[in-house]
Amino acid sequence: MKEKIWLSSPHLSGEEQKYVKEAFDSNWVAPLGPNVNGFEREICAYTGAKACAALSSGTAAIHLALILLGVNEGDEVLCSTFTFSASVNPIRYQGAVPVFIDSESDTWNMCPIALEEAISDRIKNGKQPKAIILVHLYGMPSKMHELMAIANKYDIPIIEDAAEAIGSKYKGKAMGTFGEMGIYSFNGNKIITTSGGGALVSNEPHYCKEATFLATQARDAAPHYQHSKIGYNYRMSNILAGIGRGQLEVLNDRINSRRKNFEFYKEQLAQFKEVKTVNEPDGFFSNRWLTTILTDSYESRENIRMGLEKENIESRPVWKPMHLQPVFNSFPKYLNGVSETVFDRGLCLPSGSNLTDTQKDRVINTIKSVC
């Protein structure tokens, strides 16, 4: 069996251990401590967000963002359909109703036309949507200019799911810092990792303060345990925040490597007209978390995927749209065909920042032999 090539595996720098050791040496082995505070400060410095709350996962961050916006049972939340289920599950934790919005074909992210159509239609049906969760998929920024204009026009707050897009920018501004709140994920497969973790960021510090309060069981100020709100156990541990601090130091290197992966695949595949890559529109900067390709048919996609599998190379079809998932398919949706087409013909290629040139050559030679 040839050596396995993974889609995206953790890539540690060694610097993480310095912070983890500090945590051990000072006995800060708790969901609070200097690494948690430091990690939050450093995320703010990196992204330009005014405030940050380090949490146990990106999913927890989305859940708290919805709670902070007052999303409750029966409320409607507009959400990108082309995403991972973690964008949507927290809507259901609140008993609210996801309304799925299709993608546009340039970035594969939320389509402004479908969004506005959905909002008008929901309002006509008597319901003002409570929030918009829009996702910057695979690191590619969404068309923020148009989406923000629509959200502002109808006065609906945006939660940016930037789980895959830390370090990505639109017109020089970090993804996650445009909306009312933004979230990042530091799960094991993301561009930087704490093994598991997430963060909520905002330019309104009160959101992060309240998120931290809710994430630590909503303890009121009193000498005994006093609670006047439902709380959660969603805080990040000081050990994991230490890993995060080490990872944040090398985030720019990781982005450079991933962008180089993309450039390599793009150049090598240019001769095959049945394979397209997703290019950055003017002013868009993607961290290129995963390089994705769009083939000309389901059969071409499967040929490439199975060819890679035979060579012990992991690739994966793009996310299956949420409106097609058995658990979500009865909810309202506003479609234009883009996410379904991309689902049929899209593939994620090995994109780790630790891929070697030899490994990349193996991937590309396998694809070329199939095309």
Ligand SMILES: *Cc1c(COP(=O)(O)O)cnc(C)c1O
């Ligand atoms: C990974 C991911 C999440 C969830 O983050 P976790 O930290 O794994 O909970 C949410 N949305 C998207 C788009 C993701 O890729």
